[in-house]
Amino acid sequence: MAAVRAVHYLNQFFGQIGGEDKADITPFQKDGPVGPGTALQKAFGDEIEIVGTVICGDTYFNENIETATTEIMELIAGYQPQMLIAGPAFNAGRYGVACGAVCAAAAEKFAIPVITGMYEENPGADLYRKQAYIVRTGDSAAKMRTAIPAMSKLALKIxxxxxxxxxxxxxxxxxxxxxxxxxxxxxxxxxxVAMLLKKLKGEPYQSEYPMPSFSRVTPRPAIKDLKKAKIALVTSGGIVPKGNPDRIEASSASHFGRYDITGIEDLTEDTFETAHGGYDPVYANLDADRVLPIDVLRQMEKEGVIGSLHNVYYATVGNGTSVANAQKYAHAIGLELSEENIDGIILTST
Amino acid sequence: MVKELEETVNVPVVHICTIVPISLTVGANRIVPAVAIPHPLGNPTLQSAEEKELRRSLVEKALQALTTEVNEQTQF
Known part of the structure; x- marks a missing residue:
């Protein structure tokens, strides 16, 4: 049987180009295996052949993810591979993200199996574990000796x-x-019952149906005096000024917007709309207060029920947005709001 | 987003949302159930004055949530 054609992706360091000083290097190809690829090739025997290696600097990749991915896909396509292998990246964050992104793109573009290796806490692991086989490795290149057999074993099986x-x-x-x-x-x-008994005894057990785990945050103390409180509004319901000036996507939003509402008492059909896909936008487009209650909060501000409404609101689209991205946007929004003496936040979701 | 905002800004955050189970699973601490997905704080079948009244009652509930001490996830 002919060997399965594989392409290997490496960063500048493992590609034997250089260290951090070469991290800006743009993607290029080399025929045959390089660096860790030679060890993989040895393990593959004549069943898998690393026909080419694509190398790219970690900084260049992470600062130009879209362009770099496109360039790398073109190089990979030239080898007509039946499998893609990336890394291992161990706990190197930028390299992990690059390996994951290259795997995800190759799986989508070429419909081939993609395998990489990472330490579980590598940020690339959570981002791309659904799209790639990410072999569990140690946290540094010192663990190369165990990473290579683990990755090659899985690659051979596939x-x-x-x-x-x-x-x-x-x-x-x-x-x-x-x-x-x-x-x-x-x-x-x-x-x-056996599992329950183990649990009651405090013995280790393995669920057959693990639930996703979400961390918890400690509830912050309540607002003491609402009449003096400054309230901020945030929404994942995609309410934006008419025309969606920041072009927030209807699904899988890549960013959030900040909008000044100084002097705005009411959101109207002529001034605001929703950018959110996945639900019927008619009601929100007619009256965006139905998602972002600015009219009511302005009224309460006038009546002195609340101290004030913060004059900037933040919006993104929750539709199909990953937890990791939502967290990232909220963190950035939070840093801005931290500077504004906010006492409480209302977040509305559709 | 709710959790990250609470952690970053260090103030109480209330989540007004339609699909409460998601908010509970993800881990919001103060939750106010809303009307419907396309109009969480409105109801187009009502007259506009009544609708605004409804919206006001939901916002009041949200403010009540922000002024109430909680030790665990609480639905208002």
Whole structure:
């Protein structure tokens, strides 16, 4: 059987170009394996052939993600690969993001299996674990010796078309996929009871259906005197000035907007609209106060119920926006609001 | 966003939202259930004065949430 054609992606360091001083280097290709690729090739034997290596500087990639990805895809396409391997990136953040993004783009563009390796806390891991097989590695290049066999084992299994076991068995990070499997030995009720008993005894157990974990934040103390409080408005409902000047996307918003509402008492059909996709925009477009209650808050400000309404509101579109991005936008908004002596925030979602 | 704002600005944040289970799962601390997805703070079948009254009552509830001490996720 002919070897499976693979392309390997590396950064400037592992591509043997140089360190941080070469991190601005634009993508280029080299035929055959380079650096960690030679070790992978050795493990692959004649089943997978690394036909080419694409190398790009980490800084260049992360500062120009879209352009760099396009350039890299063009280089990869030239090799007509059947598989893409990236890294391993260990705990290098920029390299991890680059490996993840290159894998995700290649999986989408060429519909080929994509494999990379990262330390679980690499920011690239959470961003791209759903799109790529991310083999769990140690946190530094000192762990190359264990990373290479782990990655090559998974790559060979995929190249042979063998069925993969669970992420824990195969050594890659969970992708959030669920499979139905048949348990021939023990039925569900007895497995559940066994799990419960272990839990009660404080023994380790493994759920068959893990829930996504969301961290919690401590509730902040209540506002003491509403009459003196400055209230800020934030929305994920996509309310923007008419014409959507910041071009916030209807889905998977790439940014948020900040809008001055000094002197604005009411949002009208002529002045504001929603940029949000995924729901019928008619009601919000007719009267955006239905999503962002500026009319009522202005009224309360006049009546002295609240001290004041902050004269800038923030908006993004929640439709299809990842948790990581939502968190990023909220962090940036939060830093701005921290400078404004805000006492409380109302966030509205559609 | 609710959690990140609460953490970054260090002030109480209230989430007015239609799909309360999502807000609960994600971890908002103060939650006010809204009317409907396309018009969380409105109801187009009402006359405009009544609709504004409805909106005002939801905002009042949100402000009540901001002035109430909570130790855990609370729905108002």
């Amino acid at each position: 190249a042979r078309g063998e069925e993969l076991g669970t992420p824990a068995d195969e050594g890659y990070l969970e992708q959030g996929l669920r499979f139905n499997t048949m348990h021939h030995t023990e039925r569900g009720s007895s497995r559940a």
